[in-house]
Amino acid sequence: MKVFDDEKDLLMDHEYDGIKELDNHMPKWWLYLFYFTIVWGVLYFLYYTVTGVGMDQHEQYAAEMAEAAEKYGFSQDGEEAIAAVSWSYETDDASIANGREIYMSTNNLCFTCHGAAGEGMVGPNLTDDMWLHGCSAEEIATSIAEGFPDKGMIAYGSGARISDDDMTDLISYIASLQGTAPANPKPTDTERATQCGIN
Ligand code: HEC
Structure with missing residues (x-):
């Protein structure tokens, strides 16, 4: 070099x-x-x-x-969001149809865990009168808004927040499932569930 x-x-x-x-x-x-x-x-x-x-x-x-x-105009905290409204079940067809749409939507994924007819899969059966966390309109709304992260259900099913009006329709749809007795119901967790009648 x-x-x-x-x-x-x-x-x-x-x-x-x-x-x-x-x-x-x-x-x-x-x-x-x-x-x-x-x-x-x-x-x-x-x-x-x-x-x-x-x-x-x-x-x-x-x-x-x-x-x-x-x-x-929504509250960030699930508990606060629920406390701010006085919840009740609607029975008109339009509310229930909209509630079903949310239940079946890929945004909120309810059907993936509770079954397309509410019969229960990963999540409990929503059609009988045995409930883990209460069945009043406010209790159901709370179950949805807070979810049960330790059991696999995140808030609003998928974390996709829904408006108060949609929440009313969603809980109304769930109430409308009471006593529908779909096929293949998930057995009740008799250790934890207590009887509670929506209607
Ligand atoms: C990833 C699965 C999953 C998804 C998605 C899901 N859930 Fe759940 N859900 C559960 C599980 C598991 C429980 C039971 C919690 C427990 O054992 O305490 C539950 C509990 C509930 C309860 C309380 C039932 C009771 O017996 O008190 C309601 C109401 C409910 N879910 C509604 C919904 C709705 C409405 C949606 C959609 C917005 C939804 N869930 C989405 C898994 C799910």
């Missing part, structure tokens, strides 16, 4: 298989990029960690939810 005169000083004193190395400076643009990342890292750390001015993803989520709650 030929070494030019002006490279003599730069030549490092090792050689492998005829390959020699020059001790060149790193290019300026590379160094500036490197310094820039250091400054960026320090500022980032100050912004998010030391001063806490920047929001992390959980804080951003909470802030967006609060903004949406303000904009669309």
Whole structure:
């Protein structure tokens, strides 16, 4: 390998298989990029960690939810949302049809766990008069709004919040299933369920 005169000083004193190395400076643009990342890292750390001015993803989520709650006028907390309304079962066809639509929708997924006819699968049978968490309009609405995350049911079935009017229709549809005796009912959990009549 030929070494030019002006490279003599730069030549490092090792050689492998005829390959020699020059001790060149790193290019300026590379160094500036490197310094820039250091400054960026320090500022980032100050912004998010030391001063806490920047929001992390959980804080951003909470802030967006609060903004949406303000904009669309719902309460963020399931319990509060239920307490704010006096719930009752509707019996008109339009309410029940809409309730069924929500029950069967891929947004809320109720049917996937409670069966297309409410006969129960993963979730309990909703057509008999044996209930785990009560059968008043408010109790059913609470069951739906809060879900039972430890048992696999998240709030609103899939976390997709529904309006108060839709909730009324949904609980009305569930009430309308009382005594329908569908095929293949899931057996009652006799240890936990208690009798409770909706109608
Ligand atoms: C991923 C499965 C799953 C989905 C989806 C689901 N549930 Fe549930 N649901 C359950 C389970 C499991 C329970 C029983 C909780 C327990 O054992 O305490 C339950 C309980 C309930 C209860 C209380 C029943 C009782 O006996 O007190 C109601 C009412 C209910 N679900 C309605 C709904 C509605 C309406 C939807 C759709 C918005 C829905 N569920 C979506 C699994 C599900």
